[in-house]
Amino acid sequence: MELAFGGAAGIAVLLAYGGLMLAVGLITYLRNRHIHESLDEYYLGGRGLGVMVLFFTFFATQYSGNTVIGYPPTAYRIGYQYLVSVPFFICIIAVYLFFAPRLYALGRRFSLLTPVDWIDMRFRSRAVTILASILMLYALGNYLLEQFVAIGQGVSGLTGGTIPYQVGVVFFIVIMVAYSWLGGMRSVAYTDTIQGIALLFGVFMLLLGSLIYFGGPGTAAEVMRREAPDKLGAPDAAGVAHWFSLIALVGIGAAVYPHAVQRIFSARSEATLKRSFIRMAFMPFATAAVVFFVGIIGIAAFPGLSTGESEQLVGRIANALATRHVVFYWAMVLLFGGVIAAIVSTADSVLLTFSSIVSNDLYGRFVDRDASEHRKIRVGKLVGLAAVVVLVIIAWYPPGTLYRIFVLKFELLIQAAPALILGLYWVRLNTRAVFAGMLAGTLLASAMTFADWTPLGVFSGLWGLLLNLAICVLGSLLLGVKRADEAHAVEVIGMR
Amino acid sequence: MRARKEPVRSPAVWIGFVVLMALITPWYFPAGSFEPLLWGVPYWAWIILAASLALSCFVAWVVCCQWDMGTDDDPEA
Numbered sequence: 001m002e003l004a005f006g007g008a009a010g011i012a013v014l015l016a017y018g019g020l021m022l023a024v025g026l027i028t029y030l031r032n033r034h035i036h037e038s039l040d041e042y043y044l045g046g047r048g049l050g051v052m053v054l055f056f057t058f059f060a061t062q063y064s065g066n067t068v069i070g071y072p073p074t075a076y077r078i079g080y081q082y083l084v085s086v087p088f089f090i091c092i093i094a095v096y097l098f099f100a101p102r103l104y105a106l107g108r109r110f111s112l113l114t115p116v117d118w119i120d121m122r123f124r125s126r127a128v129t130i131l132a133s134i135l136m137l138y139a140l141g142n143y144l145l146e147q148f149v150a151i152g153q154g155v156s157g158l159t160g161g162t163i164p165y166q167v168g169v170v171f172f173i174v175i176m177v178a179y180s181w182l183g184g185m186r187s188v189a190y191t192d193t194i195q196g197i198a199l200l201f202g203v204f205m206l207l208l209g210s211l212i213y214f215g216g217p218g219t220a221a222e223v224m225r226r227e228a229p230d231k232l233g234a235p236d237a238a239g240v241a242h243w244f245s246l247i248a249l250v251g252i253g254a255a256v257y258p259h260a261v262q263r264i265f266s267a268r269s270e271a272t273l274k275r276s277f278i279r280m281a282f283m284p285f286a287t288a289a290v291v292f293f294v295g296i297i298g299i300a301a302f303p304g305l306s307t308g309e310s311e312q313l314v315g316r317i318a319n320a321l322a323t324r325h326v327v328f329y330w331a332m333v334l335l336f337g338g339v340i341a342a343i344v345s346t347a348d349s350v351l352l353t354f355s356s357i358v359s360n361d362l363y364g365r366f367v368d369r370d371a372s373e374h375r376k377i378r379v380g381k382l383v384g385l386a387a388v389v390v391l392v393i394i395a396w397y398p399p400g401t402l403y404r405i406f407v408l409k410f411e412l413l414i415q416a417a418p419a420l421i422l423g424l425y426w427v428r429l430n431t432r433a434v435f436a437g438m439l440a441g442t443l444l445a446s447a448m449t450f451a452d453w454t455p456l457g458v459f460s461g462l463w464g465l466l467l468n469l470a471i472c473v474l475g476s477l478l479l480g481v482k483r484a485d486e487a488h489a490v491e492v493i494g495m496r
Numbered sequence: 497m498r499a500r501k502e503p504v505r506s507p508a509v510w511i512g513f514v515v516l517m518a519l520i521t522p523w524y525f526p527a528g529s530f531e532p533l534l535w536g537v538p539y540w541a542w543i544i545l546a547a548s549l550a551l552s553c554f555v556a557w558v559v560c561c562q563w564d565m566g567t568d569d570d571p572e573a
Contacts, residue, residue, distance in 0.1 A: 080530075080537075080538055080540075080541050083541050083544055083545070086544075086545065086548050087520040087544070087547070087548045087551060090520075090548055090551050090552050090555065091517075091520075091551075093555050094513060094551065094555050097503045097504075097509070097555065097558055097559065097563070098503065098504050099504075101502050101503060101504075101563045101565050102502060102504075102565070104565070104567060105565045105567045108567055216535065216536055217535060217536035217537050218533075218535060218536030219536070220536060221533055221536035221537070221538075222536075229528070229530070230528065232530035232533075232538050233527065233528035233529060233530050233538070234522050234525035234526065234527055234528065234529050234530065234538070234540045235522055235527065236527035236528070237527070239522075239527075240521060240522060240523045243521055243522060244521050244523075247517075247520070247521070269567070269568045270563075270564075270565060270567040270568045271568055274559045274560070274563060277555070277559050278555075278556045278559050278560070281552040281555040281556050281559075282552050282556075284548070284552070285548075285549070285552070289545070425504065
């Protein structure tokens with residue numbers, strides 16, 4: 001994405017933004033110096049996040065810079081069939097309702113820190129805990145990589161190439177690691193709030209400018225009617241299958257995202273969590289729907305772009321708007337600052353959860369059970385940093401388009417869902433069946449992904465989940481459950 | 497202590513979500529159809545957006561009225 005107007009203004013916005021984030025981290029650190037002594041304080045903000053901060057930190061887990069940069073090009077290419085992006089974001093919240101109420105209550109009762117913490121307490125199985133940790137770390141790593149690539153592309157685009165891709169990646173990662181280390185979850189949640197507001201403002205201005213200068217959906221409809229009526233038409237059977245499987249995959253996959261689940265534990269109270277969810281249920285109309293229509297308007301504004309060219313659609317629109325009016329010039333500079341802010345805000349949440357799984361679920365459970373919380377936090381930070389370094393090396397030469405990577409991470413993460421959710425309700429769930437299901441689902445989903453095989457238009461992750469669920473349920477029915485395990489499950493769930 | 501409410505235990509919640517899932521998936525439109533257009537947006541997209549809004553409202557209702565685990569009343573819970 002090349003923005004001719006970028007240059008100095010872009011650099012100034014990015015520097016100001018970086019300085020602001022560092023200041024937030026520093027102030028949080030000065031006001032909460034004790035946080036590095038407690039896992040709860042560092043990773044969950046002392047379980048005290050209020051409605052607005054909790055809302056924006058949930059917002060950051062779901063909506064990244066990719067929502068702004070990657071979704072309009074997809075809408076541009078496939079037209080109204082990508083309207084699926086609105087309901088699939090609502091479905092994420094709907095899926096939460098099937099496990100968050102109980103998980104929050106259990107999180108309070110047993111001081112749970114991570115989703116793996118719950119799985120370990122429920123199944124008391126080293127194999128299940130380690131496999132779930134690996135799946136989550138893999139998905140988080142993939143997600144983090146995607147954010148790093150997006151940071152580099154965004155920064156280089158905003159500054160018209162003045163700041164090269166690699167410099168952008170390193171600059172923002174250093175800032176992100178610094179404020180995360182200083183203030184833990186509190187810094188992350190506070191910066192998420194600033195970043196969310198910047199993103200919402202930028203997206204609104206992008207739509208407003210597009211409507212003013214390129215005409216509304218009506219102009220786009222005329223172009224589509226003439227040149228590509230299939231972009232206007234309702235989907236056929238294969239399109240419907242694709243639509244439904246995207247809703248199921250994203251709905252379940254994003255809801256069981258480890259950093260999203262961890263936010264459930266961070267809520268100050270049940271009432272706080274509920275109010276944040278209600279706000280989140282309506283956000284797709286202010287974000288996904290808005291960027292979808294930007295993509296549709298782009299069909300009339302920039303007709304005939306190839307797939308590669310369409311990936312730069314938002315940059316082209318922003319560039320065009322910036323030359324029309326000084327208000328839009330600054331709005332577009334802020335938009336790209338907001339986009340990069342949103343990517344960083346998603347990345348920081350992911351990194352913090354990555355570190356918490358290492359601190360609490362792997363190091364604290366299997367390497368050194370007696371380590372102090374201070375030491376566990378330090379190990380989590382350092383392993384997180386090592387992962388960041390590896391991912392930066394991979395991100396140095398970015399892989400394919402963002403959409404492809406996006407689907408890949410859900411394929412595996414979704415395999416932890418049966419253990420996480422079924423385990424909350426079914427006391428006769430057999431631990432060995434859970435492990436076998438998770439492993440088989442992971443292998444099937446991976447093999448199908450590599451073979452690029454999606455029978456009936458349904459994503460490979462869902463086929464893996466189906467096998468996983470079948471093994472969990474049939475295995476539990478056939479093998480039964482030991483009396484002691486059932487008694488433990490009743491004790492742990494405790495509210496049947 | 498008042499009765500605990502959990503969305504997953506309410507048949508109305510399950511029925512509501514099944515119906516709304518059916519409505520937000522565009523299986524019930526003739527493939528390729530798009531007319532009439534309203535403000536340049538195909539009729540079926542309006543219906544999907546309306547169904548999506550209904551889903552958001554339903555989620556809000558479930559959160560408000562079907563979720564009360566009593567965690568805030570009971571520090572031990």
